[in-house]
Amino acid sequence: MPDFDLVILGAGPAGTAAAMQARRLGLTAALVDKAEFPRPKLCGGLVTGRCAAHLAEIFGIGITPDLFETRRNFEFHLHDQLLGTLEDVPPLHLTMRWDFDHRLLQEALAAGAADYTGHRVETHDLAAGRLTLASGETLAYRLLIAADGVQSPTAKALFGQPFSQNTIGFALEIEGPSQAPTEATPIRIDFAAANWGYGWSFPKKQSTTIGLGGLHARNPQMKAHLAAYLAKLGTGQTAKVKGHFLPFGAPKPIPGKGNVLLVGDAAGLVDPITGEGIGHAIHSGALAARAAKIALDQGDTGRALPLYTTATKPIRRAIAQARMLRPLIFSKPLQPFFARTFAGSTTLKRDYMHLLSGDMEYPALLRRTALRLPRAAFRYLSAAASGN
Ligand SMILES: Cc1cc2nc3c(=O)[nH]c(=O)nc-3n(C[C@H](O)[C@H](O)[C@H](O)COP(=O)(O)OP(=O)(O)OC[C@H]3O[C@@H](n4cnc5c(N)ncnc54)[C@H](O)[C@@H]3O)c2cc1C
Structure with missing residues (x-):
């Protein structure tokens, strides 16, 4: 044997x-x-800078064009509001x-x-x-x-x-037609495209990966959210919709x-x-x-x-810190604060990108966000984090 x-x-x-x-x-x-x-x-x-570093260390794999397309521009939306665009941020990679x-x-x-x-x-x-x-x-x-x-x-x-x-996430995704992107074509994130979750449009040469995900328990109508999101992006639902759980x-x-x-x-x-x-x-x-x-x-x-x-304690701690911050972005009562703060602050948007690129971790992001939040929002966030 x-x-x-x-x-x-x-x-x-x-x-x-x-x-x-x-x-x-x-x-x-x-x-x-x-x-x-x-x-x-x-x-x-989406392969972040943090992920790219692990790939290089463990597999000796670099960011090469056979596997990856690099993007440096982003667009953030909330409902029908454009919260902002960012150009020339630390690179992220699509595979x-x-x-x-x-x-x-x-x-x-x-x-x-x-x-x-x-x-x-x-x-x-x-x-x-x-x-x-x-x-x-x-x-x-x-x-x-x-x-x-x-x-x-x-x-x-x-x-x-x-x-x-109670805690599991669920996501739906399609591979839509490619829009023949260049390195300048933005990656699009739509906060609130799903309840306690978000939507994404990742433009790749082969296809455009469009999806949305959020807490499963709060999204009994996930298919309807996806249909609305595709309509907003002007993409017909030609491709097969697939779903998968994700730990959240x-x-x-x-x-x-x-x-x-x-x-x-x-x-x-x-x-x-x-x-x-x-x-x-x-x-x-x-x-x-x-x-x-x-x-x-x-x-x-x-x-x-x-x-x-x-x-693995640092990974679990980072996830716990993200959970503390999550109500600010995803809870309905706080979304107006979030939209105003995020739209009005290039620094906060860049911080988010640095988080993705792996140049910043959650403790620093938490501190910097707290400094920018109106007091009322901060009190709500603290109460939500402590479960009150
Ligand atoms: C819609 C969606 C979008 C996502 N987008 C991103 C993203 O852009 N960037 C990102 O970083 N993460 C993203 N994620 C999360 C990411 O996909 C996962 O975190 C990642 O794949 C986890 O890797 P893994 O090796 O743990 O599991 P998996 O990649 O799921 O691999 C598990 C493997 O186990 C095998 N397996 C299962 N059961 C058995 C069995 N009984 N016997 C033998 N083999 C078995 C499966 O065949 C599979 O090959 C996304 C997740 C979803 C659902």
């Missing part, structure tokens, strides 16, 4: 990053995914997940991960550390890294459900159990304001492999989870 230090379930950004890091540290690793690659993944494909994830997988396999993509898991004995594939082959492992996405069957097996219905600010406090580490979406690591998840997925995958290496070297697999929990 093939026996691995790590079996990594899921070969998206989180799983392939875990495999890359594991191989670099000399661990044996099997990458299992039910899908054959390349495979579709619903996603805007197609079909190609992007395939490339990450190729890198992980070239680094020596064993390839079990295109294999469904038939049975999984978490206690024994064994899983049997539909092909009949059984794989044994000492630690499992579960990178099996937002609907993580592993998280469900460990905790009874992969996520909470509720990371698992302990990301795993026993010898199982949850990474990426399976651990709930998506920013609840920007929707950024790829960077956190890559980062957490690599951190899990590092924790696994230390634990295996110490001959104590039980050490991996506490080490990994500590290592």
Whole structure:
């Protein structure tokens, strides 16, 4: 029976990053995914500066034209109001997940991960550390890294459900016709296109990725929101609408159990304001492999989870800080304050871009926003954050 230090379930950004890091540290690793690659993944494909740094560090992949298109201009809207435009901001990059994830997988396999993509898991004995594939082959492992996405069957097996219905996000997306964009074509963000969420239009050469997402519980009419948004953008609904859950600010406090580490979406690591998840997925995958290496070297697999929990604390803290700020942008009573403050402040708009580019983190953004807010809005925000 093939026996691995790590079996990594899921070969998206989180799983392939875990495999890359594991191989670099000399661990044996099997990458299992039910899908054959390349495979579709619903996603805007916006790659932030933070994500680009993780890509370079873990995969040695730079921002090259075969995978990325760079954009430097932005437009922000709220309902029918243009809140402002920004030109020449720190660059952000657009990619197609079909190609992007395939490339990450190729890198992980070239680094020596064993390839079990295109294999469904038939049975999984978490206690024994064994899983049997539909092909009949059984794989044994000492630690499992579960990178099996937002609907993580592993998280469900460990905790009874992969996520909470109260906090989960949901997004709809289409690939609309390409408008033959140039580097100057703006990326468009529409705050409030969905309740407690936003809409986006990402102009790419191949297509225009248009979508909206928000808290699932607050958007029973998500399809109607999308139809209205497409009408506003002047795009007919010619392409097929696809939907997907996304974790939206509720990371698992302990990301795993026993010898199982949850990474990426399976651990709930998506920013609840920007929707950024790829960077956190890559980062957490690599951190899990590092924790696994230390634990295996110490001959104590039980050490991996506490080490990994500590290592991912800054990601969970950033998500918690984003949650504090979220009512300011998304709650209806505060939207007039937000619109006035955001529209009137180039600094705040630039701060938002620096947050996306990875040059600024939430504590600084929180401080700077608080200084600009009218007192009434600040009181409301503090009360909302403390749950009053
Ligand atoms: C509409 C939408 C737009 C988004 N836009 C952006 C964006 O622009 N920028 C950004 O940074 N983030 C964005 N995100 C979030 C981002 O897509 C995720 O955070 C990211 O893909 C998480 O990576 P992951 O590796 O954890 O999971 P995934 O990429 O979901 O990969 C999970 C893998 O696990 C496999 N799997 C699942 N179940 C099993 C099983 N039982 N057995 C074996 N394999 C299994 C799947 O086949 C899949 O390959 C968006 C999300 C959505 C829904």
